[in-house]
Amino acid sequence: MLAKKPTEISLYEIINVLEATTKLNRCLEAGRYCSRFATENCPVRAFYCELQSLIEKKLQAMTVASLLHG
Numbered sequence: 001m002l003a004k005k006p007t008e009i010s011l012y013e014i015i016n017v018l019e020a021t022t023k024l025n026r027c028l029e030a031g032r033y034c035s036r037f038a039t040e041n042c043p044v045r046a047f048y049c050e051l052q053s054l055i056e057k058k059l060q061a062m063t064v065a066s067l068l069h070g
Contacts, residue, residue: 006068012059022056024048 002009015022023029025048032039039045 002064006065007063009064010060011062011064011067012056014064015059022059024052024055028052 012022021029025045026033027039027042027045028048034042034045036042
């Protein structure tokens with residue numbers, strides 16, 4: 001039984017509950033781990049941040065109801 005309606009539950013919420021992390025790379029985590037101490041100026045991290053944002057927006061827009069009804 002669900003606590004909310006399928007139209008109110010996003011895939012993002014489900015993944016955040018089930019997975020230890022949803023980040024693409026450790027440098028995006030709260031601790032900003034980087035073996036080169038370059039999280040502030042790394043072009044790869046900047047790209048990961050953009051990509052992470054796009055993925056999160058798509059997951060937030062997809063609801064359980066959307067998945068079930070195509």
